[in-house]
Amino acid sequence: MFGNTLINAILVGAITVIFCFLISTLLPGIERKYIHARIQQRIGPVVIAPGIMAPIKFMFKENVKVESPVPGLYKALPIICFIAVTCLLIALTPQAFAIPALSSLVAIVGFLKVEEICYVLMGALSKSVMSVRMPFPDQIKGAAHNNAVRSFVEDISSRRSLRMITYGSFPLYLALFAPVTQARSIFLSDIVAFQQLNGPFLFTVSGAIAAIVFFIGYMIILNEYPFSIIKAKCDVIEGPYMEYASKYRAIVYLTRGFFMMVLGVLFSVLFLGIPPVITSWSILINIIVALIFVFMMGIFSAFSPVFTNRQLLPTILGTTLLGVLAIVLGLL
């Protein structure tokens, strides 16, 4: 009996994760085709191109040798990111609620932090050709500062990732803990149960403010414009992803779409009390929430230039204060 229940739970959880993953492959295409392209009055790519066709294409491309001091670790990082995002989704399924250590906000924060730290390592371990010194013109007599230490654009990206971990993603974590103030528990099962009894947290003053903070944090952690300082094309180009090619780049693409979906599901769980279950129609709400986030993110990013520190710091400070307000209101 227990064995059958366990197998059923694992099967349902696994199918839920696979279903969410399949849906997630459409999200980047929806963002680019139906939001960015429509706003910019152009045709845009085929909707399955960015999330499905591009990764498939990259899977069959020849890999390039990376200029990294630890190439093995560098190449493993996208896979680690993907695993962290998958674990995050598993933790959100009701089947995982039976394992409190996995389905608590501490674990959620941990998985998100793993994903963030991967960017720091990616940037630090990448030494792409984009910044290689040209010996003749750079060191010729008359060139300025021959003895300056050479840095790589990816190094800047790495330092920026560290900065984003330090304070950039702070609003998202504040928003994650806002529902705790009402449910009085860090366990997802309690947060979901509380909302099923008392209504969604989103429809409280504290919840509405926290939802705004969550959305801004969502864009920050996805490195989407205008917060994409770690991979801004105007200076660090692709940033930490610069040297990923072939199947590694395919995983980067898949992870991004999957992460968009999982963050939408995370919002559904924490703010609506609806965890993803493949056996229930409520999974449609998870998908709709993920789509709403993608639409909103697409609109915001299409109408904003990339931020520099001058714009980023006040935005994060303001959002953090809003997050604190949401928590204080939740506690009252």
Add this chain to the structure above:
Amino acid sequence: MDEKVPRSNIIETEIPMGTVHPAALEPYRVRFFVEDEIVQEAEITIGVNHRGIERIMEGLPVEKANSLTEKICGICSNSHIWNSCRTAEIGLGIEIPERATYIRVIMGELERLHSHFLYLAHGCEVLSHETFSMRVFYLREIVMELLAMIGGNRVQYGCSVLGGVRPRCDVDEAKLLRLKNDMDAVEEGLTGFVERFLADSVVQSRITGIGVLPQKQAIELAVTGPTLRATGVARDLRTTMFEYDNFDFNVITQPDGDVRSNLVMRALESFESIKIIRQAIANIPEGKVVNRDWEMFDTDMNESYIEVPRGTLYHSYALESGRVRHCIIRTPSMANIGAMQYACIGDQITDAQLCIVQCDPCFTCTDRAIEIIRR
């Protein structure tokens, strides 16, 4: 000198960018010397696009050489062939029919429009504001189609010839009507864009006070064109060109010399170009478009300066048996490289490409042999 003087003694880290970089339209290399992401000094190196056009022109018949100058630049191709023809016309004393002068002015101003629109679109692209960038590109498309209508091509028009313009580039009533209607559409679109652009507070915070080039420094560095005018200096060579004698237009200036001033400068200057084109449409005289009644003879070095979208363009060569000798071409970006390096200093490295782009570089034109004479 002001506070933007490079503090060489504390420079520790170099971040080289290029020669290939997505924010740069052309291959050039910049070495940024930074402290905590603040640029202390910048060094631009060009030379990877050198094609030796002056060398190829050496000894060519002047008509062929003129056509070749059009290949110097994809953006201001008309300006090069116009100035090259003008150089020979000055040396040989060729009189240009007035109708041809008007058509040259129309082509020149259309080229200025498409160059300035490219600049605005590229500026927005470097800001990572793709939506604004796309909107300007749509406006530019109208101008490109007009250039194709008159010149037959979207880029290399081959409009100017010695003595005037090619007969195929003559403009009939239908073309003038389309030109007039499209100028109305461009003006309406540009007005909408400028209003939206200036009202966007986030964009304004990205461009205001960034890449400041003080007027004194701009004059010291011999900066030219809109980049100079964006520092408040009302210097436009069109006011001295005989081709523009019959046209009424204002020399636009902006006060601050920063990225905002440069962007606004180009936008306002585009309105002046529309004004000039409208005057040309209204007043274009009847008559022939090319004067074939001239004779070739040997001349010493002939010089011609014209105002092109990026500043002052210089062409000079001598004529010997109808062939070009000792050709020298200097494009405006050559004069503006110092400004590009200077503008980066003191700003964040994220803004560095923006500071370079604000000077509207065209390194492909600029890549040519330079003889430095030390005195």
